[in-house]
Amino acid sequence: MTNRCLWCNKTINNELTLSFILSLKKYQDEILCSECLCLFKKIDNNLCCYMCGRNGKFELNKCLDCSRWELMGDTLINHSFFQYNKPMKDYMQKYKFNGDYRLRKIFCKYFEQYLNPDRIIIPIPVSNKTFKQRGFNQVEGFLENIDYLRALLVNEDKKTQSHLNRKGRISMKQPFKLNDSFKNDIIDKSIIIVDDIYTTGTTIRHAGKLLMENGAKTVQGLTLAR
Ligand SMILES: [Zn+2]
Ligand SMILES: [Zn+2]
Numbered sequence: 001m002t003n004r005c006l007w008c009n010k011t012i013n014n015e016l017t018l019s020f021i022l023s024l025k026k027y028q029d030e031i032l033c034s035e036c037l038c039l040f041k042k043i044d045n046n047l048c049c050y051m052c053g054r055n056g057k058f059e060l061n062k063c064l065d066c067s068r069w070e071l072m073g074d075t076l077i078n079h080s081f082f083q084y085n086k087p088m089k090d091y092m093q094k095y096k097f098n099g100d101y102r103l104r105k106i107f108c109k110y111f112e113q114y115l116n117p118d119r120i121i122i123p124i125p126v127s128n129k130t131f132k133q134r135g136f137n138q139v140e141g142f143l144e145n146i147d148y149l150r151a152l153l154v155n156e157d158k159k160t161q162s163h164l165n166r167k168g169r170i171s172m173k174q175p176f177k178l179n180d181s182f183k184n185d186i187i188d189k190s191i192i193i194v195d196d197i198y199t200t201g202t203t204i205r206h207a208g209k210l211l212m213e214n215g216a217k218t219v220q221g222l223t224l225a226r
Contacts, residue, residue, distance in 0.1 A: 005033035006106055007091075031106055039087035043080055043226060052201055053080040053226045069201065076208055076219065078198055080226030081110045088225050092196065096138045104141030107224055111142045111194070114222065120186060121148040122211070124195040124203060125176070127156060138196055142224065148194070151182040152207055175203070176210050187215035198223040 005012055012033045043055045051066035082088055095103040115121055123139040131137060155177045193207045208219040
């Protein structure tokens, strides 16, 4: 069986070995070739900040940013799959900004394996303007085989975040509003907010705050990269 690597377009040769067939594992087409698979660095769950998921060794397993959040009374927990390294930045550029929607496939399985159905999954929304330009919500692209709620909407009168610096982002007013159609579906529920990248953590916190104010039981974050 032959198919092409979704990232470098080289041919991948999949050898169906006898031991694989006997293992009764479901056959999945490889999406990345072995070289491209190594470009994206997984975050080591045993060597990262326990609050935000940042890769590395930290005193008390907590990074400086999270110590600051904690001092402000914020204890949101986030999990991320990959380090935000150069290849991941290139990936985001191609997928999100150049709008190559096929590339979502590279990372869908990580979300599928991690998310379980007893949680309510809520993706971070994109603005109407972004949706028109890009044609898709890049976060929802990762969730294509998962049930999720479009419970958050962008509060359209606010400026978009990419134009603001770190300080501007942290101090920004609530960028989201609740989708009234799902108001009752979040009450007393444990919610996972999904985003593509955790940068300052402000986006997920704004979303989390809004959901908690509207009756959610717990919220936590999940992002592709940190
Ligand atoms: Zn490749
Ligand atoms: Zn942290």
